[in-house]
Amino acid sequence: MSEKFDVFALFPTPVVHFEVPDAAALNVDLKAAIEKQEKTDTGTEHSNYGGWQSSWNMDKWGGAAAIKLLAYGRNSASRVTCNRQGQPVAITWKANMWANINRTGHGNEYHCHRGSYWSGVYYVDDGGIDADPNLGGELEFMDPRGPVPTMLAPHLGVAMRGGQTAGEQVRPKSGRLVMFPSWIMHQVRPYRGTTERISIAFNLTV
Numbered sequence: 001m002s003e004k005f006d007v008f009a010l011f012p013t014p015v016v017h018f019e020v021p022d023a024a025a026l027n028v029d030l031k032a033a034i035e036k037q038e039k040t041d042t043g044t045e046h047s048n049y050g051g052w053q054s055s056w057n058m059d060k061w062g063g064a065a066a067i068k069l070l071a072y073g074r075n076s077a078s079r080v081t082c083n084r085q086g087q088p089v090a091i092t093w094k095a096n097m098w099a100n101i102n103r104t105g106h107g108n109e110y111h112c113h114r115g116s117y118w119s120g121v122y123y124v125d126d127g128g129i130d131a132d133p134n135l136g137g138e139l140e141f142m143d144p145r146g147p148v149p150t151m152l153a154p155h156l157g158v159a160m161r162g163g164q165t166a167g168e169q170v171r172p173k174s175g176r177l178v179m180f181p182s183w184i185m186h187q188v189r190p191y192r193g194t195t196e197r198i199s200i201a202f203n204l205t206v
Contacts, residue, residue: 007160013144015170016080016179020072020122023175029065030124034099034198037061044098047187051106058097058200069122069177070095070202076179077118077204093118097202102127102137106197108188110142116182116203126172127197137191138169141184172197 020026034054043052058066074093083089113119121139129135143166157164169189170178180186182203191197 007158009160009162013141013181013184014080015141015168016076016177017170018076018177019173020069020175020177026065026068027124027174029063030069030200031198033062033065034101034124034200037099038101047108047111048100049107049109051100051102054099056096056098058099058202059095062097062099062200066097066200069200070097072177073118073120073122073179073202073204076120076177080179081118091206093204094206095202095204097200099124100197100199100201102188102191102197102199104192104194105190107137107190110185110187112185113182113203116205118179118204119182120177120179120202120204122177122200122202123172123174123198124200125196125198126174126176127191127193127195129171129191129193129197130173132193133171135191135193136189137193137197138171138189139178139186140169140189141167141180141186143167144184172199 037054038052041054043054044056046053059070074095077093078091081089081091127135127137129137145166
C-alpha cells in the first residue's frame with residue numbers, strides 16, 4: 001500500500017494508573033485506620049454485594065495518610081485535565097472518599113459515579129490477587145460502545161492499541177492507584193481469597 005493513511009482513536013477513554021512511591025509506609029497507616037473504623041462504622045450499601053463500605057468522609061477520619069493519598073489523586077487529575085484548547089487548567093478539586101473491605105465472595109455490581117468528573121481506586125491490600133490471578137477481585141470496565149464490538153464478528157478486532165477488546169480488567173496490586181472518568185461503567189469481580197481485599201475509592205468534582 002503506497003498511499004499514506006492514519007489510524008487514530010476517535011473517542012478515547014483515559015484510564016490512569018501508577019504505583020504510589022511511598023506505598024509501603026502509607027499502607028500501614030491506611031490499613032490501621034480502616035480496620036479501626038470498621039469496628040464502629042456500620043457501613044453503607046451502594047453497588048456492593050457483601051463486604052464493608054465506609055461512610056464517604058474518609059478524609060475526616062483517615063488521618064494524614066488519607067489526606068496524602070487524596071493529594072496524589074488531585075494532582076494526578078490536574079495533570080490529565082485540560083481545557084478545550086488542550087491547555088492546562090487550575091482546578092480546586094472537591095472530593096469524597098471511602099474505604100472498602102472485601103472478603104470471600106464479595107464484590108460490586110456494575111455502576112458509575114454520577115455527578116463527578118474523575119473517580120479513583122487505591123489498593124491498600126490486594127488480598128494476594130497480584131500474586132495469584134485466580135483469586136479474582138479485578139476492577140472491570142464495561143466497553144462504553146456496548147455490544148457493538150462483538151455483535152457482528154466477535155472473533156475480529158481492530159489493528160490498533162486497545163482495538164482487540166470489548167471491556168478491560170485491571171488487577172489489584174497493593175500500592176497501585178487507578179483513575180478513570182466517573183461516567184464509565186465498572187464493577188469489582190468477586191474476590192475468592194481467604195484474607196482481605198482492602199481498597200480506597202474517591203470521587204473528584206469541580
